[in-house]
Amino acid sequence: MKKILRFFSKNITILVLIVCVVFFSLVSDVFFTVNNITNVIRQVAVTGIAAAGMTMIMLTGGIDLTPGSTVGFVGVICALLMTKIGMPVWLVVIVGILAGLLIGLLNGVLVAYAKMPPLICTLAVMHGIRGLCYILTSGMPIFGFPSSFGVLGKAYIGFIPVPIIILAVVFVAIALLLEKTSMGRHIYAIGGNREALRLSGVNVEKRLVQVYGIAGVLFGLAGVVLLSRISSAQPSAGNGFEFDVVTAVVLGGISVSGGEGKLSGAITGVLIMGILANGMTLLNIYEYYQMIMKCLVLLIAVFAGEYAKNKQSFGFRKKRKVVD
Amino acid sequence: MGSILTMRGIGKWYPGVQALKSVDFDLEPGEVHALVGENGAGKSTLIKILSGATTNDEGEILLDGERIDPLTPVKSQAAGICVVYQEINLVPEMSIMQNIFLGAEIKNGLFCDDATMRSRVEELLNRLGISIDPGKRVSELSTAQQQMVEIAKGLLLEAKILVLDEPTAALTSEEIQRLFEVIKALKKQGVSIIYISHRLEEIYMIADRITVLRDGSYICTSTPAQLTNNQLIKYIVGRELSQQYPDIQTNIGDEMLRVEHLTNSKISDVTFAVRAGEILGFAGLVGSGRTEILRAIFGADALDSGRIFVKGREVNIVDPQSAIKEGIALVPEERKSQGLVLSLSCKTNITLASLRKICRLGFIRRRLEKEVVDDKVKAIKIKCSNTDFKASTLSGGNQQKLVIAKWLCCNSDILLVDEPTRGIDVGAKNEIYELMKKSCNEGRAVVMVSSDLPELLGVADRIIVMHEGRVSGELKKDEFDSEVIFKLATNS
Numbered sequence: 001m002k003k004i005l006r007f008f009s010k011n012i013t014i015l016v017l018i019v020c021v022v023f024f025s026l027v028s029d030v031f032f033t034v035n036n037i038t039n040v041i042r043q044v045a046v047t048g049i050a051a052a053g054m055t056m057i058m059l060t061g062g063i064d065l066t067p068g069s070t071v072g073f074v075g076v077i078c079a080l081l082m083t084k085i086g087m088p089v090w091l092v093v094i095v096g097i098l099a100g101l102l103i104g105l106l107n108g109v110l111v112a113y114a115k116m117p118p119l120i121c122t123l124a125v126m127h128g129i130r131g132l133c134y135i136l137t138s139g140m141p142i143f144g145f146p147s148s149f150g151v152l153g154k155a156y157i158g159f160i161p162v163p164i165i166i167l168a169v170v171f172v173a174i175a176l177l178l179e180k181t182s183m184g185r186h187i188y189a190i191g192g193n194r195e196a197l198r199l200s201g202v203n204v205e206k207r208l209v210q211v212y213g214i215a216g217v218l219f220g221l222a223g224v225v226l227l228s229r230i231s232s233a234q235p236s237a238g239n240g241f242e243f244d245v246v247t248a249v250v251l252g253g254i255s256v257s258g259g260e261g262k263l264s265g266a267i268t269g270v271l272i273m274g275i276l277a278n279g280m281t282l283l284n285i286y287e288y289y290q291m292i293m294k295c296l297v298l299l300i301a302v303f304a305g306e307y308a309k310n311k312q313s314f315g316f317r318k319k320r321k322v323v324d
Numbered sequence: 325m326g327s328i329l330t331m332r333g334i335g336k337w338y339p340g341v342q343a344l345k346s347v348d349f350d351l352e353p354g355e356v357h358a359l360v361g362e363n364g365a366g367k368s369t370l371i372k373i374l375s376g377a378t379t380n381d382e383g384e385i386l387l388d389g390e391r392i393d394p395l396t397p398v399k400s401q402a403a404g405i406c407v408v409y410q411e412i413n414l415v416p417e418m419s420i421m422q423n424i425f426l427g428a429e430i431k432n433g434l435f436c437d438d439a440t441m442r443s444r445v446e447e448l449l450n451r452l453g454i455s456i457d458p459g460k461r462v463s464e465l466s467t468a469q470q471q472m473v474e475i476a477k478g479l480l481l482e483a484k485i486l487v488l489d490e491p492t493a494a495l496t497s498e499e500i501q502r503l504f505e506v507i508k509a510l511k512k513q514g515v516s517i518i519y520i521s522h523r524l525e526e527i528y529m530i531a532d533r534i535t536v537l538r539d540g541s542y543i544c545t546s547t548p549a550q551l552t553n554n555q556l557i558k559y560i561v562g563r564e565l566s567q568q569y570p571d572i573q574t575n576i577g578d579e580m581l582r583v584e585h586l587t588n589s590k591i592s593d594v595t596f597a598v599r600a601g602e603i604l605g606f607a608g609l610v611g612s613g614r615t616e617i618l619r620a621i622f623g624a625d626a627l628d629s630g631r632i633f634v635k636g637r638e639v640n641i642v643d644p645q646s647a648i649k650e651g652i653a654l655v656p657e658e659r660k661s662q663g664l665v666l667s668l669s670c671k672t673n674i675t676l677a678s679l680r681k682i683c684r685l686g687f688i689r690r691r692l693e694k695e696v697v698d699d700k701v702k703a704i705k706i707k708c709s710n711t712d713f714k715a716s717t718l719s720g721g722n723q724q725k726l727v728i729a730k731w732l733c734c735n736s737d738i739l740l741v742d743e744p745t746r747g748i749d750v751g752a753k754n755e756i757y758e759l760m761k762k763s764c765n766e767g768r769a770v771v772m773v774s775s776d777l778p779e780l781l782g783v784a785d786r787i788i789v790m791h792e793g794r795v796s797g798e799l800k801k802d803e804f805d806s807e808v809i810f811k812l813a814t815n816s
Binding site: 180198 | 622624643644645647648654656661662663664665666667668672676677679680683686687688730734
């Protein structure tokens with residue numbers, strides 16, 4: 001019993017996940033069915049792919065607000081290439097991912113070499129990229145893609161949806177990178193103590209550009225999968241997506257100031273977000289109210305993280321009695 | 325005359341060290357009482373206790389005969405104690421007036437009453453005998469003027485006791501004269517002043533009494549008339565060696581590192597060489613440029629000019645990577661903020677600078693890493709039960725050994741060590757000394773910066789003394805003399 005308690009006090013997110021599952025299973029008949037669960041995971045696949053990238057960035061103590069507009073931009077680019085010039089599907093996928101890489105590298109250079117605070121510089125880039133989406137589409141949706149493009153988002157291998165397989169591959173790859181490679185060590189060390197890493201002879205700037213670049217690739221991939229699933233490129237696609245991604249990562253216990261947390265936590269965070277959205281929809285909670293729920297989830301997650309890290313500094317301290 | 329402030333039997337422990345041992349200090353109304361001692365003698369700790377930044381573990385503090393300890397920052401301010409620190413704590417973008425009233429703005433209903441505040445500030449500045457426009461931004465002021473603003477801030481709170489910590493460190497001699505006039509004016513108004521300085525000639529000019537601290541102990545209190553300059557220096561530095569230093573003879577070999585005319589904003593024209601098997605010590609006051617020399621050689625700070633030679637060959641060091649490639653290692657001044665990633669494991673910290681050696685295609689070879697780490701942990705006796713524990717769980721001495729282990733993994737043969745034993749206990753200090761001597765025996769060269777003079781005298785083979793970014797003297801082992809070093813470091 002004690003062991004179980006200790007496990008949960010260390011892995012509070014898993015406990016939250018279980019509570020969510022149990023709660024929605026009790027209040028809804030449909031929730032705990034193979035169909036619905038598969039559906040939840042397929043829906044969170046896009047968020048999950050992006051969350052893997054965001055985890056890397058947040059471990060360095062940074063943040064990236066561009067995943068939403070990157071997803072929209074990649075969708076627009078791919079749609080235009082397919083409908084206007086009939087580019088082969090496989091090449092479209094590569095170009096889409098490369099577009100994500102470019103945006104990531106831009107962010108990386110701004111953060112690492114121009115020394116801009118990540119929050120502000122990615123906010124600017126996010127806005128600019130969204131503008132590009134509207135310019136390229138004149139604000140109109142694009143559709144009519146070759147049917148083979150739908151494989152990434154809609155097909156199954158056996159009984160497993162393809163997006164889930166892509167998500168699994170991404171998670172395994174990024175988990176290996178974080179846990180087993182020198183780059184992973186450097187990512188944690190940048191968030192933990194950037195100066196100590198620099199004085200250990202590591203080119204921190206180059207590492208940061210690589211991190212933002214890889215994250216950009218993942219955001220691009222997320223964009224391609226999303227486009228494939230919904231079969232239509234909206235210039236506003238991915239609006240508010242960065243919120244879901246950041247919330248999932250914070251919920252997963254990745255420290256907002258960097259250096260601490262595990263990718264497995266971020267996966268759990270993604271699942272919690274997906275289950276909350278799905279469960280609330282099943283309970284007929286209107287989407288706008290869901291936004292308020294998500295707001296509370298993010299605030300509570302950040303508070304819990306900070307509280308666990310620094311219990312002493314919270315609350316009102318008792319006045320010390322002065323002995324005369 | 326009765327004392328306004330009495331501190332009796334003050335004791336303070338930090339983990340592993342006793343910073344103050346039953347120190348007595350008292351202050352009379354309207355006197356300037358100088359507090360002197362070497363770096364680490366306990367002056368700052370005493371001031372921190374007075375300002376409420378930390379509390380005394382022993383002893384009592386009486387203000388006008390009433391016991392007021394333990395002090396908190398708020399209580400200390402309310403009691404009329406004001407500390408002007410060496411580093412200026414003003415908001416540069418705000419005006420003098422806004423800075424002086426920061427947190428104590430006079431309000432006129434909802435809004436700040438600028439007119440009243442302005443006239444109060446003018447009055448305060450008048451009291452200090454200076455005329456600056458209160459609306460001027462602090463960033464436009466000279467260091468001396470900024471210091472005056474700090475003092476004015478203290479006067480606003482009706483300070484009865486003003487503590488000046490190294491107030492003249494950044495001032496020109498003309499500005500110092502003006503500061504002294506202000507101090508004399510304040511004295512007449514009944515303000516008592518605790519004056520901390522390394523510059524003994526100033527103390528003779530301004531102080532009514534002098535108290536000497538050494539190694540956290542109270543040495544004596546006297547008047548300038550009863551104490552000659554040489555006697556004072558003896559009190560400040562003279563002590564029996566309380567520690568043992570390893571007596572290991574090393575063979576001095578070929579030249580390992582030579583630097584010529586190193587110059588940047590903090591150091592000018594620094595030239596020296598160090599040979600294999602030698603420990604070269606750097607002495608000087610805090611801020612004399614010792615740390616900056618090490619950082620410049622290691623490529624952590626940029627150089628404006630100067631040349632660096634490793635084993636007789638000129639090298640181009642632009643960043644830490646290039647320094648490490650030349651076999652140079654830096655054990656930095658602040659092990660927590662510069663030496664270690666405290667949130668990561670001991671193992672990760674040890675291999676952080678040499679990951680390439682234990683990687684295959686970017687993947688870390690866990691078994692090899694464990695071998696390397698266990699080997700180093702055993703070799704330099706790091707006390708940690710599990711190398712997967714976070715570095716933050718280790719004691720100061722063991723953390724310092726982690727940093728050294730990191731560089732031993734790189735096979736660095738020029739070790740630059742900055743304050744290697746700061747804040748660690750005596751036993752661990754000795755192990756660090758032995759480690760440095762052992763490194764020398766294995767043919768490495770060590771350059772060591774330390775503010776602990778007996779330590780330098782005990783460990784170094786040669787000492788270079790710095791003063792204000794320049795080399796002010798060099799002593800061979802048989803010339804070592806703490807009085808000479810103190811004079812060179814303070815230029816007295």
